[in-house]
Structures are given as C-alpha cells and as structure tokens.
Amino acid sequence: MRMNSTRVSFAMAMFVAAALAGCRREQPAQPSAPAPASSTAPAPATQAATAATPLQDVTEHTADYVIGISYPPIANEYPALAAELRAYADNARRELLEAAKGREKGEGSAPYELVLPFTELHVSPTLVAVGVDGSSYTGGAHGAPLIARWVWLPKQNRLLRASDLVADAKGWAAISALVREQLHTALSQRIDADALPAAERVEVLKSASRMIEDGTEPDPEHFSQFEPIVGGDGRIRALRFVFAPYQVGPYSDGTQTVEVPSALLLPYIAPAYRSLFEGG
CATH class of the missing domain: 3.90.640 (Actin; Chain A, domain 4)
Structure with missing residues (x-):
C-alpha cells in the first residue's frame, strides 16, 4: 500500500544531498503538522499563465534555503498543463521563501529546503499523468510532504478532476x-x-x-x-x-x-x- 519511491528524481536527490552536505545538523524534534490541503493545491490555469514561457528546472542555493524543482519535458507539450504545474511550484516556493524571511537569526544551522521532482507517470494520446512526491523543510524533525497528481486529457485540453x-x-x-x-x-x-x-x-x-x-x-x-x-x-x-x-x-x-x-x-x-x- 505504501508508495514506491523509485519515481523520485535521483538527480534532484543528489543535488540536495550535495548542497546540504556538512551544513545540516540534527534538529530538535518539534511537533510537525501537515500543511493545509489548499496551501499548494493546483490553481486553475489562466490565459496569462498558459502563454508563459516553457517550464525550466529551478536550482537555488543560499545560506538560508535550498530549492530544487525539476519538470518532465512532456509538460511543455501542453501549455495549460505546464501552467498548472508552474502554479503549484510557485506557490510552494513562495511559502518557503516567506518562512525563510521570518526565520530568526541563529535559528538552527540547516537551511530551509524545497524539493519538487515532477515526474511523468503516463503519456498517451488520450491521457497524460504527472506526479510530484516532494517536501518542504522549514525546521523541526522532518519536512512537510508535498504530494500531488495531475491527470490531463489532451483531446479536451483540460484536467480530469475527481x-x-x-x-x-x-x-x-x-x-x-x-x-x-x-x-x-x-x-x-x-x-x-x-x-x-x-x-x-x-x-x-x-x-x-x-x-x-x-x-x-x-x-x-x-x-x-x-x-x-x-x-x-x-x-x-x-x-x-x-x-x-x-x-x-x-x-x-x-x-x-x-x-x-x-x-x-x-x-x-x-x-x-x-x-x-x-x-x-
């Protein structure tokens, strides 16, 4: 019943491991609550977002935070789907940056971290499925999971929702x-x-x-x-x-x-x- 982790991008994992090597120390255990379901929920694509530039992977590394976002190439074949993925990633990145800004000086030694490896789950003329099994770390014992799925109907050019x-x-x-x-x-x-x-x-x-x-x-x-x-x-x-x-x-x-x-x-x-x- 538990999700197999083989879909997670090995390249992304290697990047994060290298970026954090030697800088993360064990954090004191803190109660960690799940992020609200709506905090990074996919937002409806707008015309402006649909017309945006193609998705590109994101790599950011500062003393305060590390961000790694990777997109599957298939997403750029469907601009409206790309807009959905971009909206999700932008929202998660914005939340991380806001948390990093509010961090007190000297609060822990590990940088905050956002890892979003979007992966291609299925591609056919009738169905395109994309998933992300990521996390956002803003202190505490572990990061908050960011798990989402998108099922795209190419012929109708829209998401299939539950x-x-x-x-x-x-x-x-x-x-x-x-x-x-x-x-x-x-x-x-x-x-x-x-x-x-x-x-x-x-x-x-x-x-x-x-x-x-x-x-x-x-x-x-x-x-x-x-x-x-x-x-x-x-x-x-x-x-x-x-x-x-x-x-x-x-x-x-x-x-x-x-x-x-x-x-x-x-x-x-x-x-x-x-x-x-x-x-x-």
Whole structure:
C-alpha cells in the first residue's frame, strides 16, 4: 500500500544531498503538522499563465534555503498543463521563501529546503499523468510532504478532476468503502508485524483507524490525488488513489496508495469518461 519511491528524481536527490552536505545538523524534534490541503493545491490555469514561457528546472542555493524543482519535458507539450504545474511550484516556493524571511537569526544551522521532482507517470494520446512526491523543510524533525497528481486529457485540453470523474454521492460512498477496507487491512498487517504489546496495539489501532475514517470520507476532495493504471489496450484498468502522510495515517506510515479496479469503479464513473476505462 505504501508508495514506491523509485519515481523520485535521483538527480534532484543528489543535488540536495550535495548542497546540504556538512551544513545540516540534527534538529530538535518539534511537533510537525501537515500543511493545509489548499496551501499548494493546483490553481486553475489562466490565459496569462498558459502563454508563459516553457517550464525550466529551478536550482537555488543560499545560506538560508535550498530549492530544487525539476519538470518532465512532456509538460511543455501542453501549455495549460505546464501552467498548472508552474502554479503549484510557485506557490510552494513562495511559502518557503516567506518562512525563510521570518526565520530568526541563529535559528538552527540547516537551511530551509524545497524539493519538487515532477515526474511523468503516463503519456498517451488520450491521457497524460504527472506526479510530484516532494517536501518542504522549514525546521523541526522532518519536512512537510508535498504530494500531488495531475491527470490531463489532451483531446479536451483540460484536467480530469475527481469531482468530474464521479459526480454523485452514491459513487463516492462506494469508493470510500472500498478504499477504507484496503487501508484497514494494511493497517492491521503493519501492526501485527510490529508485534506491539496488547495495550499499545489497541491504542495504535484506534488512533490510526480514526485517521483512515476521517481521511476517506465520501467526498471527492479526499480522493483528489489519483493516477491511472493503464492496460495494454490503452484504457484505464484501475485508479490508484494517493494519500499523503497525515491524511490516513501518521507521518511514519509514509505515503499510502489504494488501487481500485475499473470493474468496481465503472458503475459510478460519469458517462462522459467511461470510454477511458476497460469495459467502458
């Protein structure tokens, strides 16, 4: 269920490691809360943004912060998609710079850090999927995860959003139930593997189960990050819903994913998009 990290850009990771070598010391543990879901949510593309210059990778390194942003070449083939990615990255960069400006002199030794490796997940004439599994570090024990997905419809020249894909409450209730079942099963397996004492096991199970229920309420907003899993015929055979740390579990559980086969999704998919799915 946990997201494989092989999509993260190795070049970006090497850059950040080199930039921070010898300058980051262990930070005192601090409570870290998730960034609001809307803080770096993709903004609608405007005509001005669409007409902007092509995306270019960003590398910045000062005594106060390090920024590394890399874009997939495919994005520049679709200017409106490029505008969505640029808006997300610009917002994350702006938040980091504001945090760096407000940093007190002598506050820690490690520079703040933004790493955004956008990656190409799928490309075809009917679907383009781009993801980012990044983070923003502004002090504390660890960075805040920045996890997002974009599914682009080239023929319509627009994003495919969860609220478009499944338009009614009945559909989201069914999808929520399917996702919750898989997440609860994975949670039980992790707790069993940890061999916790009985009393601690009950508390961990109770707390994590509550996070699953809250983070998968039957609302498209809770399922807004998804990516298509495409079969050999070019149609979607499943959707992989992506949940950033804190949404359905503690930070230590990392990014979690749940795959729902198209056969289970089709009854709830809006008619306009059924042809994208196997069996549709």
